Amino acid sequence: MVEASSLKILVAEDDVISTKLLKRTLEKHGYAYDLVENGISAWEAMQTGQYSVLISDWMMPGMEGPELCRKIRESEIPFCYIIILTAKTSSADKMAAIHAGADDFLSKPFSEPDLVARLMAGSRLVRMQQQLERANEELSAQREELARANDVLTRQQEELSITLKRLEDASRIADISRNRFSQLFEGLPLPCFTVGADGLVYEWNEEAATRFGVPPHLAIGRTVQDLLGTRLVDEERLQSVQAALSGMAFVSEDWNDGEQYFLASGYPLHSHGGEVTGAILSLVDVTAQRLAEAKLEEQLRTIHDLYEKLQVANKRLESIASLDGLTGIPNHRTFQERLAGLIEVYRQTQEPFCLALMDVDHFKRFNDDFGHLAGDEVLKSVAATLNGAVRGSDVVARYGGEEFAVLFRGAELETASRLCERLRQAVEALPPTYRQITISIGVAQFDETVNEAEELIRRADTALYAAKRGGRNRVCTWEPSLDTEAAA
Ligand SMILES: [Mg+2]
16 A cells, blocks of 8 residues: 555545545545635645645536646646546546546545545555656756766866867977977087986987997997097096986086097986986097197297297397406496486486496506416406495496496495495405506596586596596596696
């Protein structure tokens, strides 16, 4: 038996006897029910939606059964099983009731089993209808879920196709750059190769093949040392390669085996993720330059040697030209140059200087008595003495014959005169080898009234003449009166 308790029945009947019979039957079989006595009340009750079965009389006050059926079927009221109860028995009436929306038809007077059978059928139908509705609800929920899933799927598909497009683009760009890389790599006019993280050569360009005489198919898969030799790639250079493989580039390192010279550079190669996957190495052959440099260096050394020899020769020549051959002190020409130099300095800075001319007393007689070699000895001895007694800034020169000249730089006449006296004493103090040697000295200062070298020399010479005339072995300074005396 279908669970009667889960169904709620509305009975719409105005006939008392029929009502009594219905009540008895329903109660007997445990059906829950409500009772109304006219069509209007039935319509109102049905709108509550709580009844799943309606047993309605055909003829009722307010609204007849078929009319009630139609209204219910046209309304939003959930499905209910409608049994029309009537004394009408014609097929046309039954059809009319079915058309109006009734599900079944029960003739009055009805038997209890007929009603129960119809109620059971109705219950089944209601239940099925309810299940159908639930299934429908679930289905529509699933449909909604499906629609949502579909939306998500559509979006994912769109995203996927965008991603795919990007991937295609990226792949195309990667192909282009790979092509460019290999064109560039192959076209490089210098030996180039790549090394993988395993230390093996992966690419080996034509220039490398030509330079090292190993074609690419024999080079790939071998180590750098194996290909270039351990003399060219010693442990230190191998460490540079290892450094490039751990991300540190090296540039223009000197790689050579004593015969071949290269400038080697290595740069790490990175994956898209930034990981170092290998290194690219290039070797610039500089053997010809190195050999040329070595040759040039040798030539430069030869030139330098020659230059140094020339310098020594020049120095000797220069000293030969500027020094007096006998005494080794500056000669007359050098004296003239120094004098011209001091005049130039005077004209620019008014720095005073004096000239002393000196003569070995009675030198002719000395030569006559002891010979020229002895005379030469005397001259050398006097020159050395004068040179040893002057200040560092003074210049002693052989003026000619037994005459010497001294230039006193930065000295006024008085100072020069005192210095001359020192010279005279130094010569006088020489130990007499043959006989006592003395000198006479004449000093003159260069000033505005002198103006040129000849005049200074003339004045010093005049003073020297005065010193001789005054008895020799003395210093005489120039003064204007000496000119008058000389003229007299
Ligand atoms: Mg009636």
